[in-house]
Amino acid sequence: MEIKTMTAVYERMTDKTGYADGTLTIRAEGTLPKEYRAYWANEAGTLVDYTAFAPIACSGETTVYALVPSTLIPTGADRILVYAVYDGEESDECVCAMLPDGVSDYDFGKADYELQVQSDIHITLDQNHVHNRHFANTLEDIKRISPDSIGLFINGDTGDSADPQQYENAQEIIRNAGDAAPPVFFAIGNHDLGFDDTPYEIRLANFLKGTNNDADTPYYDRWVAGLHFVFLGGEKPGCHAWLSEAQLGWLEETLAENRDPNRPIYVFLHQGMMDTVAGTFEYQHWHGVTQTTELAAILKKYPEVILFSGHSHWVMNSLHTMKLRDENLPTIFNTSSGGYLWDDEAEITHKGITGSEGYYFYGYKDKVIARGRDFEAGKWIASAQFIVEYSDLT
Ligand SMILES: [Fe+2]
Numbered sequence: 200m201e202i203k204t205m206t207a208v209y210e211r212m213t214d215k216t217g218y219a220d221g222t223l224t225i226r227a228e229g230t231l232p233k234e235y236r237a238y239w240a241n242e243a244g245t246l247v248d249y250t251a252f253a254p255i256a257c258s259g260e261t262t263v264y265a266l267v268p269s270t271l272i273p274t275g276a277d278r279i280l281v282y283a284v285y286d287g288e289e290s291d292e293c294v295c296a297m298l299p300d301g302v303s304d305y306d307f308g309k310a311d312y313e314l315q316v317q318s319d320i321h322i323t324l325d326q327n328h329v330h331n332r333h334f335a336n337t338l339e340d341i342k343r344i345s346p347d348s349i350g351l352f353i354n355g356d357t358g359d360s361a362d363p364q365q366y367e368n369a370q371e372i373i374r375n376a377g378d379a380a381p382p383v384f385f386a387i388g389n390h391d392l393g394f395d396d397t398p399y400e401i402r403l404a405n406f407l408k409g410t411n412n413d414a415d416t417p418y419y420d421r422w423v424a425g426l427h428f429v430f431l432g433g434e435k436p437g438c439h440a441w442l443s444e445a446q447l448g449w450l451e452e453t454l455a456e457n458r459d460p461n462r463p464i465y466v467f468l469h470q471g472m473m474d475t476v477a478g479t480f481e482y483q484h485w486h487g488v489t490q491t492t493e494l495a496a497i498l499k500k501y502p503e504v505i506l507f508s509g510h511s512h513w514v515m516n517s518l519h520t521m522k523l524r525d526e527n528l529p530t531i532f533n534t535s536s537g538g539y540l541w542d543d544e545a546e547i548t549h550k551g552i553t554g555s556e557g558y559y560f561y562g563y564k565d566k567v568i569a570r571g572r573d574f575e576a577g578k579w580i581a582s583a584q585f586i587v588e589y590s591d592l593t
């Protein structure tokens with residue numbers, strides 16, 4: 200009992216170079232599946248270095264799937280292949296939605312800079328543990344794909360339980376990756392503050408020492424390759440980030456330093472603000488900034504900011520993994536996790552998903568390209584490829 204007939208049509212709703220914005224309309228008759236799985240493809244089949252799109256729920260005989268605005272079309276793709284999924288298994292047959300001619304024939308040229316972001320690497324005491332191996336694998340992937348990287352930025356939860364040896368282990372993994380590995384920068388996360396009654400000051404000192412950081416607060420900034428990187432962090436133990444007035448005042452001053460409204464400022468905060476990106480929606484339970492109102496009021500004045508939001512470990516093949524800037528907030532990315540992953544089902548079963556994800560960023564004068572990476576599979580994540588424009592900011 201399967202589908203009798205099925206068709207798929209892609210309608211592009213933009214003429215901007217590289218943009219995939221549009222709809223995929225799937226029509227089917229017969230025994231309808233719960234969901235569809237779609238892939239970027241060309242004449243030779245699915246693009247082997249891309250995962251499937253985020254699952255497309257079947258909503259009846261006609262399903263209209265809107266691609267997330269500002270999604271990047273992979274070069275080399277000229278069609279989307281769609282499979283029906285029954286009990287987790289793809290159907291043997293697929294249907295094809297052609298892209299308009301030439302839409303993936305673009306070339307943005309070499310980026311001015313490249314960097315990577317990963318979160319929640321949860322390094323353990325055992326160097327053979329899967330989290331530790333994931334981190335080593337991330338560094339190897341970056342050495343291969345982005346040898347000129349200006350840095351890998353870890354968005355909190357480096358030490359699984361804040362044991363100083365876990366930072367030693369992270370440093371050993373970095374050393375083992377050799378001179379070709381990128382410099383690594385660390386924001387603090389709630390796991391870095393531990394779960395016992397060890398005083399906050401000791402945990403903070405262990406984190407800063409263990410990550411070779413000469414700052415004396417959990418918030419600090421760095422200029423790298425002419426770009427501003429701002430690290431925020433919770434100032435009390437606990438799951439949520441508690442940001443003092445001193446930190447928020449410092450943020451206001453720091454964002455204004457050498458500001459160029461057309462240049463991104465990269466801001467890292469382990470916990471996310473509620474209802475912004477995947478994992479932070481109230482029903483998902485993984486938001487966590489106590490001073491959200493105060494923080495949002497500052498960020499609103501800096502639309503050029505790209506804010507990274509970790510902690511939830513939420514899979515990047517989600518519909519809301521990136522939130523484009525609007526009148527209230529700058530652009531925000533869900534940074535998922537290098538340790539293990541989480542999604543709506545995990546929220547019910549409380550069992551994490553084995554996997555390791557992160558972003559490659561490619562900076563140009565007028566835009567930033569963000570490419571979500573499944574480090575374990577060695578593939579680009581189809582629903583996490585984005586363009587963030589800077590040409591429209593003044
Ligand atoms: Fe985490």
Ligand SMILES: [Fe+2]
Binds near residue numbers: 388389469510511
């Ligand atoms: Fe966390």
